[in-house]
Structures are given as structure tokens and as C-alpha cells.
């Protein structure tokens with residue numbers, strides 16, 4: 237199993253004023269699978285994604301990644317897992333405006349000890365995969381929204397992660413650009429990438445192998461663990 241969540245709970249707030257957000261979330265996913273998570277605003281989707289991506293820790297329960305429970309690992313170790321194994325794509329791209337497309341893509345490689353020439357080569361390869369090799373030297377302001385999202389996907393995959401997490405990747409795009417992003421996800425999945433994508437749009441979620449739903453922090457539709 238790539239991922240296994242057992243009885244995950246997340247509560248924000250204080251002991252006096254707890255704000256429960258996730259309730260007994262259970263699911264498992266094999267390597268190479270492509271899942272979508274749908275749910276209304278405030279239902280806990282991003283909270284769940286932050287836990288999956290080691291940006292946050294569960295209050296209770298166990299999260300196994302590659303059959304290892306890292307939930308009590310140090311911040312440094314979690315940062316390393318995040319950097320080496322997980323790629324992120326967000327609704328609002330999160331590109332650095334003063335860096336060229338390829339420099340944005342190569343950014344996650346700065347944390348490893350990849351030499352500069354190889355960083356540029358790997359960024360170029362990732363940009364080729366999203367059809368933007370000819371825009372390598374452009375700045376984000378010179379790119380369309382859809383192209384910016386493709387740069388963000390290239391950045392997410394250039395470390396060759398095990399898991400790609402996408403939080404509303406088409407949320408800020410027109411439908412044609414959104415289609416292109418979905419086509420890229422299909423291609424990544426076809427070559428073995430494991431993907432979990434959060435979306436509000438049913439037509440987008442239908443591109444995945446499995447659709448899960450979350451309402452008020454309760455997840456349904458996942459494989460029983």
C-alpha cells in the first residue's frame with residue numbers, strides 16, 4: 237500500500253473550544269492509483285490533504301505512507317518526506333513571479349544536492365511533459381493561468397515524487413485550460429503516478445479511478461482498510 241489512513245481525527249482550536257474537523261477517516265490506496273475527493277466548502281478537504289502531504293499532523297489515528305507510520309516523526313524528517321516523496325499542486329499556482337518558468341520548476345531540487353546543470357535539465361524534462369518546453373525562460377507574468385498551472389505541475393513532478401496531491405487544480409481556470417490540466421493528470425497516471433485530487437467539479441472528479449466524498453469531516457467511498 238502507498239497510503240493507509242486508520243481512524244484519522246483532526247481537531248483545531250483549544251481544549252476549551254475544540255473545533256473538530258475530521259472524524260474517523262479511513263482509506264487505503266495502492267501505488268499508481270488515481271483518486272478524487274469531492275465535498276462542499278469547509279468539509280475538511282484541505283485539512284485532509286495537509287495531513288496526507290505531511291504539512292500537518294492528525295490529532296488521532298495513524299497515517300501509514302509506504303507502510304511506515306511517520307506521525308510522530310520530527311519536523312525535519314516530515315519535511316524530508318514531503319520534499320522527496322510528495323508533489324503539490326494548488327488552485328493558485330504559488331509560483332515565484334521573479335523566477336523564470338524553469339527556475340520555479342527546479343526550486344524543489346535546491347533542497348537536495350542536485351548540481352545546477354542537472355537541475356536545469358530536469359526542469360526542462362518536466363516542462364516537456366506538460367508541453368511547455370518552449371516557455372522555459374518565460375516569467376509567470378508572461379504566461380496564461382493554464383500555463384502557470386502547468387509550470388506548477390512540472391515543479392511538482394520534477395523531484396519524481398511517489399504521490400501527487402492536487403487541491404482544486406482547475407478551480408481558477410476556464411474550462412478549456414482545465415481540460416488540458418486533466419489531460420496531463422491522465423498522462424501522468426498512465427505512466428504510473430499516484431494522484432489524489434480535490435475538486436468541486438463532478439466532471440473533473442469523474443476522470444479519476446475512484447471518487448470519494450467528504451461531508452462535515454466524514455469521508456465515504458474509500459476502500460475499507
Ligand SMILES: Nc1ncnc2c1ncn2[C@@H]1O[C@H](COP(=O)(O)OP(=O)(O)OP(=O)(O)O)[C@@H](O)[C@H]1O
Nearest residue numbers: 248249255257275276277278279280281282283284
Ligand atoms: N488552522 C485552523 N484552525 C482552526 N480551524 C481550521 C483551521 N484550518 C481549517 N479549519 C476549519 O476546518 C474546517 C475545514 O477546513 P478546510 O480548509 O479543510 O475545508 P475545505 O473542504 O478545504 O474547504 P474549501 O472547499 O472552501 O477549500 C473549516 O471549518 C475551517 O474553518
Ligand SMILES: [Mg+2]
Nearest residue numbers: 281282283403
Ligand atoms: Mg480547501
